[in-house]
Amino acid sequence: MLSSLPFEIEELDEAIRRAHASLAAEQRADGHYVYELEADATIPAEYVLLEHFLDRIDPELQARIGVFLRAIQGDSPQNPGGWPLFHDGAMDLSASVKAYFALKAIGDSPDAPHMRRARTAILARGGAARTNVFTRIQLALFGALPWHACPVMPVEIMLLPDWFPINIWKISYWSRTVIAPLLVLMTERPIARNPHRVGIEELFVTPPGEVRDYIRGPYRSRWGHAFKALDSALRPLERFIPGRRRAIQAAIDFITPRLNGEDGLGAIYPAMANTVMMYHTLGYAPDHPDYATAWNAVRKLITDASGRFDGATYVQPCLSPIWDTSLAAHALAETAGVGDERVAAACDWLIPRQILDVKGDWAHRKPDAPPGGWAFQYNNAHYPDVDDTAVVGMILDRNGDPAHREAVERARLWVLGMQSKSGGWGAFDSDNEFTYLNHIPFADHGALLDPPTADVTARCVSFLGQLNHPEDRAAIDRGVAYLRRDQEADGSWFGRWGTNYIYGTWSVLCALNAAGLNHDDPAITRAADWLIARQRDDGGWGEDCESYADAPHGEYHQSLPSQTAWALLGLMAAGRCDHPAVARGIAWLQSVQEDDGSWTEQPYNAVGFPRVFYLRYHGYPRFFPLMAMARYRNLSLGNSGRVGYGF
Missing domain, CATH: 1.50.10.20 (Glycosyltransferase)
Structure with a gap:
């Protein structure tokens, strides 16, 4: 033939x-x-902020991540200064806020041209108050937003039975592993150590304490309106929910057998990083075996990118x-x-x-x-x-x-x-x-x-x-x-x-x-x-x-x-x-x-x-x-x- x-x-x-x-x-x-498995600016930026949350800052590594973040910043009519979710894509507000925050934490001056371009693009999109839920939680951990900017997610979710409409077994594996430690953080509401006291007040159109509609539509169905009403009803009651310590222990008991050695909880970055912050918040010493394991799992995802950008490093979402x-x-x-x-x-x-x-x-x-x-x-x-x-x-x-x-x-x-x-x-x-x-x-x-x-x-x-x-x-x-x-x-x-x-x-x-x-x-x-x-x-x-x-x-x-x-x-x-x-x-x-x-x-x-x-x-x-x-x-x-x- x-x-x-x-x-x-x-x-x-x-x-x-x-x-x-x-x-x-x-x-x-x-x-x-x-x-290599590459994502957008979000995870490298989150890693920078994680080091500042813990006050475990590696200046040389952060400088190399800064090289990567600057290299992938947008510079086109559809993205004049923010960061996209994929190559040649439009600006994404949440990724851009995290990348800006990370670069400022690394030491970039807000008056630097690339930071001014980013800030202008972010403010034109409504500012940091209009970011997604995960970004608002990150900002709340740094005191850049009040916690009422985030949805109500009580740690007692860990105790809900299988027949209940909302429980940990009705969501996906990646959601389960990300949420379990995150529920502890949202309950304990720690504030990052943030030794350099880096803030991003300049990214808000309205001062964050004055914004009243963080939890808003557009809703994709009537369910959205119903859950918004439930969220509003739970807010004044959340601090009175009984069994809090038992629920936190349930989260720990879920995480511990799934720590997965130095491959990490769920073997995905967000779950690993949340676990590290959870242990830190609960007072574990950095040399505690579980804390050390989780931290080493995060570090395993750090990747040299100097083959594409001279002197650059980023963090993979997983391997x-x-x-x-x-x-x-x-x-x-x-x-x-x-x-x-x-x-x-x-x-x-x-x-x-x-x-x-x-x-x-x-x-x-x-x-x-x-x-x-x-x-x-x-x-x-x-x-x-x-x-x-x-x-x-x-x-x-x-x-x-x-x-x-x-x-x-x-x-x-x-x-x-x-x-x-x-x-x-x-x-x-x-x-x-x-x-x-x-x-x-x-x-x-x-x-x-x-x-x-x-x-x-x-x-x-x-x-x-x-x-x-x-x-x-x-x-x-x-x-x-x-x-x-x-x-x-x-x-x-x-x-x-x-x-x-x-x-x-x-x-x-x-x-x-x-x-x-x-x-x-x-x-x-x-x-x-x-x-x-x-x-x-x-x-x-x-x-x-x-x-x-x-x-x-x-x-x-x-x-x-x-x-x-x-x-x-x-x-x-x-x-x-x-x-x-x-x-x-x-x-x-x-x-x-x-x-x-x-x-x-x-x-x-x-x-x-x-x-x-x-x-x-x-x-x-x-x-x-x-x-x-x-x-x-x-x-x-x-x-x-x-x-x-x-x-």
């Missing part, structure tokens, strides 16, 4: 060889991969080795075939990280599901996720080592056990669909929950479809039915964890292929046609992070390697390998391949919480374009045995 290739096979082979060599060279000695290793292994397997020593090394590294001896928080709703998942980070035993588990399970199955069969089977049983009643899968919990909770005043970010989503469901269907156990057919069919219901009117699918409709559509097309649907199924043809229609003139694809708001789906002002690879993989899964759009996309990837054989991209390619928190996986342009090119070559040459069916 060499004649079916629209360009020289030697050129394609050489591009694949160079990309494979580049990726292979980045594998760690023990077989794993880990790349992503399981995800990076499994995805890189898929790309290597697509290129070198199963049994390749680098794929085997990655699989061998993954095996001992399967969580078999801890029934994590997921077991609260699924007590009968046997443990068998993988987490996202190096260690996070209470919080495996089905997305990582499915991707790891697929590469272990694909590589075919008999020694890994038991691990794949344990993963299969856990994924089956985590299916929600709707037929879909959430990432960390099952049936986490208490949608009214996203309307409480605290949840202005709208991300308290972990409901089923198309991309995660697709990954689970892909995994089960690849294994092809006859007894799993009912679960697969329920997953496919969920995906059919969730398809957008234009034929695409929403991408909850990657940007965005291109990511979701690729994920689902792979799943429907693995589930055995005919390529002429209407759901598949509509999705493939949607992808083809979104191809850019240069042959690539790209999508704006603003598509999580009101920007067009599947469109951007430039093509990006990750999104182009996803679109190509989706089209190939839909049986369109011979479509001219695929050849043009492959040609575009070749044309932008860098001298070292890899690809890079500045725009963000994933999301933590839509419209609130975005991510840039530095590994995505390292392995997805290679996977797409190698799959194209394999399919075009009839080497279907070397193709990953589920991913």
